[in-house]
Amino acid sequence: MNKSLLISLAISPIVSAAANTPNSNTPNIILFLVDDMGWQDTSVPFYNNEKTNLNKRYHTPNMERMAQMGVRFTEAYACAVSSPTRCSIMSGMNAARHRVTNWTLNYDEKTDAPSATLDIPDWNYNGIQPDTVTTAYNRKNTTPITSLPKILHDNGYYTIHCGKAHFGAKTTPGANPATMGFDVNIAGGANGAPGSYLGTEFFGKGSPQEVKGMEKYYGQDIFLTEALTIEALEALKKPIAENKPFYLYMSHYAVHSPYNNDKRFSDKYRGKFDEQLQAGLNENEARYAAIVEGMDKSLGDILDFLEKNPEVKQNTIILFMSDNGGQGLNNVRQGRENRDQNFPARAGKGSAFMGGVREPMMVYWPGVTEGNSLNDQRVMVEDFYPTILEMAGVTQYSPVQTIDGVSFVKALKQPAYRYERPIYWHFPNLWGETQNTEEGYGAYSAILKGDYHLIYTWETGQKRLYNVREDIGEQNDLSKVYPEIVNELSKELGNYLRQANAQRPVIKATQKVCAWPDER
Structure with missing residues (x-):
């Protein structure tokens, strides 16, 4: 079956009298998380509502579409690398508290760069774990939590994880989203990147970063972003048919390296003159822009699915966020290192500067958010935990962990409302790519x-x-x-x-x- 037919089937209307209705008091929620996407890696402006030269480089019509539907947050922040952010989303804790302060992969292994001058503290390199773990093996260098999807699941939600997890080390329960409260896990594991985005390369099978669970696409001429979207939309059909509210954590591996060629989009960028660089885009940059556009197509396919199921759309909240700043190093990105890649912000992924932590963020909440609006309320990534629970109407929950996040629901419902929300970052680590x-x-x-x-x-x-x-x-x-x-x-x-x-x-x-x- 070809890809176009697969996606067509995935976004077709769900004919069911039991479909969610606008009268339901329990909304569906989609958190669309992008990996390594800089705040300017889009044709949607997130700075002063004016397009920058970087915004002009990219073509993200579906992000533009969502921006027209909802509200853009112009001061949204995350941790500077992946696992800390993802653990904060799952736990509502600041990285200083959950102590998963660098990226995780193998059990009992730090991922820090070596140093002649510093000893890195004994951080939680085994990630977060479900609060049910009891063995010494599963409790070593980890933080047990009552996870966001577990609370949603216990309150009647059908919970779906699709894509990158990266919040628990290999061989621990936390490496598998199914142990963290998700009813469905599509392609989520300990790996923090895809071994390959290409179905023809079996998505990196056999590599430390192989994407598991996508064997049905092995050998096919399909990009991982597309395959994940097809699987996510297929998974949504079950809760819709059963009239259950759903939580979809659409957590893309894109736009993380490797910059494999997404030939659906790359030709339009290859060699294209760029105003920011005053040069043609090189091969890496063209491939990167294509991966960004492929991510945007996924967002569009989800929006199309909702459009074809209007009863569902009218009761579905969508949140869009990136997990850390875009790459700022010119060994992978074109331009002046730490200046061009996230301009006008400085530096990039791994850095304390704004380029490392400032993110593109949007929210669409039918009947609540005003289309094409801006909100400069500061939001930190751990705020998603209490916010999503408040959106879901869940008020009674007793997590084992301390919640640092602050709900921004009131800022959504009352656009003029602002509150002081100090933001803290803690990275007592050494990122491997530069010091x-x-x-x-x-x-x-x-x-x-x-x-x-x-x-x-x-x-x-x-x-x-x-x-x-x-x-x-x-x-x-x-x-x-x-x-x-x-x-x-x-x-x-x-x-x-x-x-x-x-x-x-x-x-x-x-x-x-x-x-x-x-x-x-």
Whole structure:
């Protein structure tokens, strides 16, 4: 059966008298999460409502379509790398508290780069686990949680995981979304990237990053993003036919490397003159843009499915988010390293600067959100946990973990409403791709409050202060101009990290634990 017929069948209307109706008090919820997508990697503007040159590079008509349907958040944030963000979505905890502060893969193995000067603290490199685990093996270097899908499942939701999981190490229960409260798991495991996006390459079978569960597509000329979308839409038919509310966690591997050629879209970008770069797009950049457009097509297929089932659409909330900033290194992306890739923000994935943590985010809530609107309420990724539960009408739940997230439902229902929501980042780790502390990489913690972003580098004790309202590119360090703001934010950051029982690196030469931000 060809791909076009498969997708046509997947988005066809569901003829059932039992389909969800607009009168239902329990909404369906779709969380559409993209991997490694920078906040400007789209034709939808997320900065000052004006298109940047990066926005002009990409073609994402379905993101534009969703933006017309709902609200864009212009100050949405996540962790700088993947697993911490995904664990925060599942748990409602800040990374400082769940301690899965770097990306995970193999059991009992840290993924940090080696260092001659720092000893990395004993973080939770085995990821999060369901709160039912009891054995020493499953409790080692991990955080047991009452997961978001488990609570939804217990409150009558049919829960579907599709795509990348990456919140538990191999051989642990948390590596399998089915143990975390999902009724259906499509292609989710411990791996943080696809071994390959290509069905002709069996999606990387045999590699450490192989995508499992997609064997039916082995050998087919199909891109992983398309195959996952077909499977997700097929899975939705069951709860719709049974008149059950559903939660679909559509968690794409795209747009993470490897940049395999998605030939459906790549030709339009290959060699195309780019205003930002003042050059033609190279092969890597053309392939990257094609993967972005393939992700956008998936969003469009889901929107088409809902359009063909209007009773379902009128009762379905969609949230769109990326898990960390886009790549900022020119070994994989074209342009000036840490400047062009997420412009006007600085740096990228793995960095404390805005390019590493600022995300594209949209919400469509029928009858609640106003189409083509903007909202500058600050949102951090752990906020999705209490927000989704409030959307679902779930008010009685008792998770084993402390919830750091703050629901942004009121900001959706009352667009003019704003609340102060300090945002904290904690990365006492060493990301494997670069240790350039000048560009915000290396071991750091940070706080964003009001106009100011304070970045604390653990190894050196350096503190940098930026007014992100006026200087989104974080080029002007104001730490010597406003020492009182530095002291105030250092104290607030230090107090939060202590309250969260956050771990700290150790200086190898002295074997002393690095000082808290307010002790330097």
